[in-house]
Amino acid sequence: MNSGEFRRRGKEMVDFVADYLEGIERRQVYPDVEPGYLRPLIPTTAPEEPDTFEDILNDVEKIIMPGAASPACTELETVMMDWLGKMLKLPEAFLAGQGGEGGGVIQGSASEATLVALLAARTKVVRRLQAASPGLTQGAIMEKLVAYSSDQAHSSVERAGLIGGVKLKAIPSDGKFAMRASALQEALERDKAEGLIPFFVVATLGTTSCCSFDNLLEVGPICNKEDMWLHIDAAYAGSSFICPEFRHLLNGVEFADSFNFNPHKWMLVNFDCSAMWVKKRTDLIGAFKLDPLYLKHGHQDSGLITDYRHWQLPLGRRFRSLKMWFVFRMYGVKGLQAYIRKHVQLAHEFERLVHQDPRFEVCAEVTLGLVCFRLKGSNKLNEDLLERINKAKKIHLVPCHLRDKFVLRFAICARTVEFAHVQWAWEHIRQLATDLLRAEKD
Amino acid sequence: MNSGEFRRRGKEMVDFVADYLEGIERRQVYPDVEPGYLRPLIPTTAPEEPDTFEDILNDVEKIIMPGAASPACTELETVMMDWLGKMLKLPEAFLAGQGGEGGGVIQGSASEATLVALLAARTKVVRRLQAASPGLTQGAIMEKLVAYSSDQAHSSVERAGLIGGVKLKAIPSDGKFAMRASALQEALERDKAEGLIPFFVVATLGTTSCCSFDNLLEVGPICNKEDMWLHIDAAYAGSSFICPEFRHLLNGVEFADSFNFNPHKWMLVNFDCSAMWVKKRTDLIGAFKLDPLYLKHGHQDSGLITDYRHWQLPLGRRFRSLKMWFVFRMYGVKGLQAYIRKHVQLAHEFERLVHQDPRFEVCAEVTLGLVCFRLKGSNKLNEDLLERINKAKKIHLVPCHLRDKFVLRFAICARTVEFAHVQWAWEHIRQLATDLLRAEKD
Numbered sequence: 001m002n003s004g005e006f007r008r009r010g011k012e013m014v015d016f017v018a019d020y021l022e023g024i025e026r027r028q029v030y031p032d033v034e035p036g037y038l039r040p041l042i043p044t045t046a047p048e049e050p051d052t053f054e055d056i057l058n059d060v061e062k063i064i065m066p067g068a069a070s071p072a073c074t075e076l077e078t079v080m081m082d083w084l085g086k087m088l089k090l091p092e093a094f095l096a097g098q099g100g101e102g103g104g105v106i107q108g109s110a111s112e113a114t115l116v117a118l119l120a121a122r123t124k125v126v127r128r129l130q131a132a133s134p135g136l137t138q139g140a141i142m143e144k145l146v147a148y149s150s151d152q153a154h155s156s157v158e159r160a161g162l163i164g165g166v167k168l169k170a171i172p173s174d175g176k177f178a179m180r181a182s183a184l185q186e187a188l189e190r191d192k193a194e195g196l197i198p199f200f201v202v203a204t205l206g207t208t209s210c211c212s213f214d215n216l217l218e219v220g221p222i223c224n225k226e227d228m229w230l231h232i233d234a235a236y237a238g239s240s241f242i243c244p245e246f247r248h249l250l251n252g253v254e255f256a257d258s259f260n261f262n263p264h265k266w267m268l269v270n271f272d273c274s275a276m277w278v279k280k281r282t283d284l285i286g287a288f289k290l291d292p293l294y295l296k297h298g299h300q301d302s303g304l305i306t307d308y309r310h311w312q313l314p315l316g317r318r319f320r321s322l323k324m325w326f327v328f329r330m331y332g333v334k335g336l337q338a339y340i341r342k343h344v345q346l347a348h349e350f351e352r353l354v355h356q357d358p359r360f361e362v363c364a365e366v367t368l369g370l371v372c373f374r375l376k377g378s379n380k381l382n383e384d385l386l387e388r389i390n391k392a393k394k395i396h397l398v399p400c401h402l403r404d405k406f407v408l409r410f411a412i413c414a415r416t417v418e419f420a421h422v423q424w425a426w427e428h429i430r431q432l433a434t435d436l437l438r439a440e441k442d
Numbered sequence: 443m444n445s446g447e448f449r450r451r452g453k454e455m456v457d458f459v460a461d462y463l464e465g466i467e468r469r470q471v472y473p474d475v476e477p478g479y480l481r482p483l484i485p486t487t488a489p490e491e492p493d494t495f496e497d498i499l500n501d502v503e504k505i506i507m508p509g510a511a512s513p514a515c516t517e518l519e520t521v522m523m524d525w526l527g528k529m530l531k532l533p534e535a536f537l538a539g540q541g542g543e544g545g546g547v548i549q550g551s552a553s554e555a556t557l558v559a560l561l562a563a564r565t566k567v568v569r570r571l572q573a574a575s576p577g578l579t580q581g582a583i584m585e586k587l588v589a590y591s592s593d594q595a596h597s598s599v600e601r602a603g604l605i606g607g608v609k610l611k612a613i614p615s616d617g618k619f620a621m622r623a624s625a626l627q628e629a630l631e632r633d634k635a636e637g638l639i640p641f642f643v644v645a646t647l648g649t650t651s652c653c654s655f656d657n658l659l660e661v662g663p664i665c666n667k668e669d670m671w672l673h674i675d676a677a678y679a680g681s682s683f684i685c686p687e688f689r690h691l692l693n694g695v696e697f698a699d700s701f702n703f704n705p706h707k708w709m710l711v712n713f714d715c716s717a718m719w720v721k722k723r724t725d726l727i728g729a730f731k732l733d734p735l736y737l738k739h740g741h742q743d744s745g746l747i748t749d750y751r752h753w754q755l756p757l758g759r760r761f762r763s764l765k766m767w768f769v770f771r772m773y774g775v776k777g778l779q780a781y782i783r784k785h786v787q788l789a790h791e792f793e794r795l796v797h798q799d800p801r802f803e804v805c806a807e808v809t810l811g812l813v814c815f816r817l818k819g820s821n822k823l824n825e826d827l828l829e830r831i832n833k834a835k836k837i838h839l840v841p842c843h844l845r846d847k848f849v850l851r852f853a854i855c856a857r858t859v860e861f862a863h864v865q866w867a868w869e870h871i872r873q874l875a876t877d878l879l880r881a882e883k884d
Contacts, residue, residue: 111755
């Protein structure tokens with residue numbers, strides 16, 4: 001949508017809201033629809049080609065408004081998470097469908113999703129061990145629980161361990177910054193020998209530092225064999241899996257208990273919108289469910305409805321699935337795929353430019369929209385270059401450490417980025433590098 | 443703002459966004475301002491009288507846009523939380539000010555705020571006990587930790603205990619559904635005698651069921667003496683404390699470590715916006731702080747800036763303080779006070795109507811906008827009445843249990859509610875009651 005159409009459609013939406021408020025006394029306070037009303041009214045998959053804005057807005061009036069906030073808010077979320085799961089070709093077990101045991105939920109951020117998964121896993125293992133040894137207290141079990149992630153995992157994983165009150169250990173990644181079977185197996189054996197109880201593994205697809213991928217096909221079977229919950233954090237990379245040529249990066253998801261990525265990062269859905277799926281929704285509900293009378297409702301025990309408040313940390317919820325519905329329909333799957341492909345292509349263009357200048361090196365494989373690079377030379381030199389780049393305020397780069405190397409990260413992420421921007425940014429970086437190297441010499 | 447002005451202003455905002463997007467390449471990627479730039483640019487307190495929309499929008503361009511997302515997002519939040527704290531006459535210790543140790547943060551919901559407080563308290567007590575006895579493990583301590591709330595507290599408090607992995611005990615409330623010193627003291631003595639470690643108390647101001655108030659002036663000193671963290675959950679009632687005639691309900695807040703209420707509930711700020719203050723922000727930061735390189739920034743250790751990601755569960759943040767800024771300025775403190783007073787007055791009108799019909803009884807003191815009432819008679823009778831009311835779909839009531847009584851709750855909460863609506867609703871309820879009693883007789 002260009003800004004001209006945005007002006008027109010945005011103003012129509014303002015009138016839509018004002019009309020609603022003016023006519024609110026003529027509306028019913030409680031909807032007439034029955035639980036499950038929404039799914040039959042909309043397609044089972046996202047459209048391949050874009051829908052028109054008129055069609056979408058007509059559907060809001062026809063499909064959402066009669067369902068009011070509840071159950072429309074819940075039911076659209078379930079169906080949108082099924083749409084998105086199908087776009088990613090997630091295994092059937094993660095979808096809610098008509099009678100599945102899995103399903104998706106929108107969380108606020110990947111850090112929340114990791115924490116929710118860890119807490120569900122913690123509850124599950126505590127109950128399992130207590131069922132086997134009724135004398136065991138929760139405290140005695142928690143003291144022995146241990147979770148794992150790669151040393152490249154996001155800091156929010158460590159934080160989830162801290163909040164959940166369990167140990168979290170970092171598994172040394174391999175030469176390509178991936179968690180592999182051998183290192184995980186080694187840690188498991190050592191910890192079990194010490195009487196600890198391994199219960200939870202976070203595998204990252206597309207790490208923050210360099211967009212590396214843990215080896216799911218190796219790690220997954222170990223988790224299943226050892227009865228450890230496997231959570232996959234694909235916060236950034238997940239969006240790319242809607243393209244068939246990147247879908248192989250998700251192979252092994254079938255071993256996971258939960259999977260999460262952020263459509264707000266790279267799929268044009270405004271912040272916040274973090275998409276999380278579980279294979280067994282009873283595992284989540286088991287961890288958080290409490291039912292006081294003032295939160296009871298007539299359909300509580302019908303099995304027909306989803307109570308998302310049991311799937312997350314806060315109780316309150318916003319109607320975030322509307323954002324997904326609008327974006328999926330306005331772009332169509334093909335439009336979203338084209339958007340991802342363009343960013344990946346631009347990252348490769350940048351990589352090519354870096355390779356052409358012998359003063360620079362590329363520091364990690366470029367798979368998606370991130371290029372890790374640096375000046376050949378000391379960390380100090382690269383820290384100085386970063387400072388010059390960020391002080392010039394023309395572009396902004398965020399660095400990382402890869403082993404002992406200080407590395408610059410060029411991330412393609414703006415909605416309207418074109419090759420000319422990338423080219424301009426590279427010339428700017430080269431010029432600042434030239435200035436820096438000259439100053440160093442003097 | 444009426445719907446006519448909403449149409450005009452809403453469309454201006456759409457143009458504001460489109461203009462921004464069209465001109466984005468002329469803007470700098472990183473702001474020129476230094477940390478702390480914002481506070482001197484805006485008043486130290488909320489305006490008493492409404493500002494014009496033009497003034498507010500001009501300030502967005504002048505004050506927010508040069509500060510971009512960061513640091514404007516953080517700094518406006520700190521200042522808005524100070525404004526709001528002053529509106530409530532919170533003790534100075536809870537305000538950030540220029541060099542205070544306390545401060546406010548926007549959470550998503552009161553349930554999140556309770557959990558954050560519990561986790562901070564847990565970290566604090568674990569560290570204190572480990573400092574005294576270095577051999578103690580976290581697991582051994584956590585097994586003995588015990589938290590308390592009234593038996594009238596919201597279910598999210600019990601849920602916070604579940605997530606935090608600690609025991610939570612319900613203190614029997616008194617005849618007015620308030621937690622009192624004697625019952626708390628009794629539980630403490632019993633638990634300490636059993637070797638447990640009391641560490642956390644949630645006091646509720648304005649309970650969900652009947653809007654009762656725990657006795658802060660009794661409970662507070664006990665918490666301080668016993669070195670227990672006191673968290674106050676005033677999710678609904680908190681908004682009323684901006685009126686001098688209701689401020690006494692907050693007396694005793696000076697004993698608390700953290701305080702929370704939801705401006706999204708009763709202060710015209712759209713969901714979600716839950717306002718939480720702490721006396722010592724280092725207590726929160728201590729519980730959650732982790733600093734990987736990709737989240738580091740130049741001002742990290744200057745002490746000048748607030749990193750709200752250490753104050754909450756998720757890492758990502760939205761710019762929610764803009765909602766507060768707009769609402770406080772568009773209504774002025776007087777406008778917000780008038781809004782609260784009108785609702786309370788309408789609740790008393792409803793109470794008066796209930797008293798006039800001898801078939802009904804009022805079941806709890808009406809302090810703010812909630813009236814608990816029922817037909818004199820069995821719970822079954824009242825369950826049937828509720829079913830008739832909610833099936834008619836003209837109004838919607840949510841029930842509760844007060845001790846063994848099934849009670850209906852009439853809550854004044856719509857933005858545009860008038861006495862005519864209340865009167866109409868009461869006539870409707872009476873008519874359904876008459877129908878029900880006639881049917882019972884037949």
